[in-house]
Amino acid sequence: MSRVDPTEQESTIAASVNATTPIWQSRLAIIIAGFLWSTSGLFGKLDVFENWPIEKRGLLLSFWRAGFAALFLLPFVRRPRWRWELLPMGLCFAVMVVSFLSSMTWGTSANAIWLQYTAPCWVLLAARFVFREPWEPGAWSLILPALVGVALILFFEFRSLDGEWAMLAVISGLVSAITYTLVVLFLRRLRTENAFWLVAVNQSLTALFLLPFVVSWSIWPTLTQLLWLALFGVLQMALPYLLFSWGLKQVPGHEATILTLVEPFLVPVWAYATVGEVPAVWTIAGAVVIVFGLTLRYVLAARRANRVSTLPHA
Numbered sequence: 001m002s003r004v005d006p007t008e009q010e011s012t013i014a015a016s017v018n019a020t021t022p023i024w025q026s027r028l029a030i031i032i033a034g035f036l037w038s039t040s041g042l043f044g045k046l047d048v049f050e051n052w053p054i055e056k057r058g059l060l061l062s063f064w065r066a067g068f069a070a071l072f073l074l075p076f077v078r079r080p081r082w083r084w085e086l087l088p089m090g091l092c093f094a095v096m097v098v099s100f101l102s103s104m105t106w107g108t109s110a111n112a113i114w115l116q117y118t119a120p121c122w123v124l125l126a127a128r129f130v131f132r133e134p135w136e137p138g139a140w141s142l143i144l145p146a147l148v149g150v151a152l153i154l155f156f157e158f159r160s161l162d163g164e165w166a167m168l169a170v171i172s173g174l175v176s177a178i179t180y181t182l183v184v185l186f187l188r189r190l191r192t193e194n195a196f197w198l199v200a201v202n203q204s205l206t207a208l209f210l211l212p213f214v215v216s217w218s219i220w221p222t223l224t225q226l227l228w229l230a231l232f233g234v235l236q237m238a239l240p241y242l243l244f245s246w247g248l249k250q251v252p253g254h255e256a257t258i259l260t261l262v263e264p265f266l267v268p269v270w271a272y273a274t275v276g277e278v279p280a281v282w283t284i285a286g287a288v289v290i291v292f293g294l295t296l297r298y299v300l301a302a303r304r305a306n307r308v309s310t311l312p313h314a
Contacts, residue, residue: 004271027259029247031039033240034260041113044104045277048225053233054165056217058172061232063214064221066097066206070235075199075240080197088185089198090205096179096208099172107169110273111153113264114287119180120294121146126181138300145293149286156282195239199241257298261291265280 044061070153103112109286121143126131159169180226190198219227248256270278278285 004046023250026247026250027255029243030251030259031262032257033244033264034108034245036235036240036243037260037267038266039235039236039270040101040104040262041109041267042107043228043236044293045271045274046102046228046276048228052219056103056213056219058100058105059098059210059213060071060217060219061101061105061229062094062097063207063210064229065237066094066210068230069232069237070207070286072201072234072238073196073203073241076089076196076253077194077200078196079194081193083190083193085186085189086198086201087205089190090193090202091209092179092182092186093202094206094209096183099179100176103172103176104167104271105169106165106172108279108283110268110277110283110287111170112159112173112176113267114181114283114290115153115170116176116180117264117290117294118146118150119177119184120297121283122177122181123177124185126185130186137298141300142293142297145289145296149288149290150294152282152286152289156280160280196241197247203237243288255298258295264291 029276043065049057049061100112100116103115124135124139124143128135128139130202151272154170157166169223244260249260
């Protein structure tokens with residue numbers, strides 16, 4: 001995933017909307033973005049990286065992907081402005097992507113993506129109990145299913161741990177969700193800044209924070225690996241952000257979230273196509289509960305938005 005909630009990023013899109021663009025094109029752009037984001041299940045499982053030590057592979061993949069993504073996105077940045085919140089946000093983003101790709105490397109892609117997709121639940125809980133914000137309408141429609149889904153996955157995973165990396169994979173997935181939550185909370189404070197600037201900063205700082213590890217390990221990609229890493233950074237990370245931001249000019253955030261649910265469903269498909277990886281039954285069950293909560297939240301949000309839009313104007 002390694003990105004942000006559309007409802008948080010929506011307010012950072014400052015470009016004007018071309019009224020002649022059919023909305024189906026904007027929706028298609030968001031779906032394509034979700035499809036491209038899902039290819040983490042392909043790139044993260046490629047056997048071309050098997051000669052990298054498994055304990056370091058997630059960090060190495062994160063570094064190179066972030067570097068190529070930053071190079072691709074920087075020309076699209078407008079109105080860059082430094083604020084102190086960018087530094088801790090970038091650090092949280094770096095931990096998020098390393099823990100996510102490590103979870104995917106050490107365990108199943110399905111567990112990694114669905115554990116991370118519980119982040120909106122933790123955002124709501126943090127907003128209420130840390131920042132003392134009132135509950136969003138219908139908040140429990142997301143929180144309860146997310147907690148049940150996570151409990152299902154964790155209970156059965158810890159009962160049937162298979163392999164020395166299995167527990168670390170689950171823990172890394174949870175760390176990814178928690179740090180994703182922190183990234184979203186920082187983005188709330190930075191919502192007036194340019195969207196591409198925020199994305200480029202996160203990618204650039206991730207590469208900067210991880211550079212000392214990469215240099216100290218002296219593990220360098222071959223030409224073939226470098227080509228795959230460039231595709232990873234551009235196709236799986238940078239290009240989807242451009243498509244998503246363009247589509248978000250017309251598509252509301254709650255609808256965009258539902259459209260991008262193509263990502264967590266396709267991540268395990270890519271992993272299966274790449275290495276024959278099959279999600280556990282409890283992961284599928286937990287995912288169904290989590291996606292029910294996500295869908296219910298944004299369907300209710302769409303209904304509220306529709307009721308507001310039909311009110312008479314003075």
